[in-house]
Amino acid sequence: MEDKKQSYFGEVGSALKTLATGLKVTMKEYFTPKTTEQYPENRKTTLHVAKRHRGRLVFKRVTEDEVNDPQIQKRGLKVGDYKCTACTMCERACPNDTIKITSHMETDPETGRKKKVLDDYQYDLGDCMFCELCVNACNFDAIEFVNDFENSVFDRSKLVLHLDKEKYQGGSLPNIIDGGAERYMSSLNAIMAFINEPDDTNLLLHDAARPFVSSEIIDRVVAALVRNEAVGVAVPSTDTVWEVHPDFSDVDGMTSERFEMPRIVARIPERRLMWR
Secondary structure, eight states: OOOOOHHHHHHHHHHHHHHHHHHHHHHHHHOOOOOOOOOTTTTTTTTOOTTTOOOOEOOOBBOTTTTTHHHHHHHHHOOBEEEEEOOOHHHOOOTTOEEEEEEEEEEEEOOOOOEEEEEEEEEETTTOOOOOOHHOOSOOEEEEEEOOOOOOOOSSSGGGGETOOOOOOTTTTTOOOOOOOOOOHHHHHHHTTTSSSSSTOOOOOOTTSSSOHHHHHHHHHHHHTTTSSOOOOOOOOEEEEEEEEEOGOOOSSOOOOOOOOSOEEEOOOOOOGTTT
């Protein structure tokens, strides 16, 4: 089949079309809003790393919520104990020998039954390919990956970790508390996270929907907490406020007459907001 040759101007047009196609993608990315993390300045404050990010492997310890679990009680575990049984399922699932488990058999003096006792759980972070096959193979929910990514060292031998000997405290990432489906649930999660703190600990909750709170207001709240158990921030209302009778069946429409509590306060929005 004979090739059809384009004219000089036809080839120029094809070249410009190809150039425009490439520039279309370039310009689209150019005007796409960018998110810049001010790292490492924000590493202890606003740094966001996805929870599903696999940074390193850690042991899961028994928490107060799990201590009453029948399986935990059957094994005689206490709060803070690791859950690993040295079954070596994770070691066998690892495709590149990142995990090496050492254990010995021990006889229970009460029951006379033998069981494995973990001596050492060695995890080589430098060889890990973060496939999470070890976590999937574990039958006792004893290990998990966390999103702590700052693991650089000058000596490769320091990448060999002994998970049974350490108690992971969260690494370098900020302790971000998961929010709830509703605003009050997010506040409750924050309170529960500090429930075991000393009584003189102050917890400040800031609604992110109002980001422009001044440092003066924060200072006044902290100062007020010295004299009060709880403090809330309120600002004078600049909107028109109407009072509505609680029994709508007796009142037509709204009235500005004052009634005894309880009453419903209806906010009249500004006209420019009614179209949004």
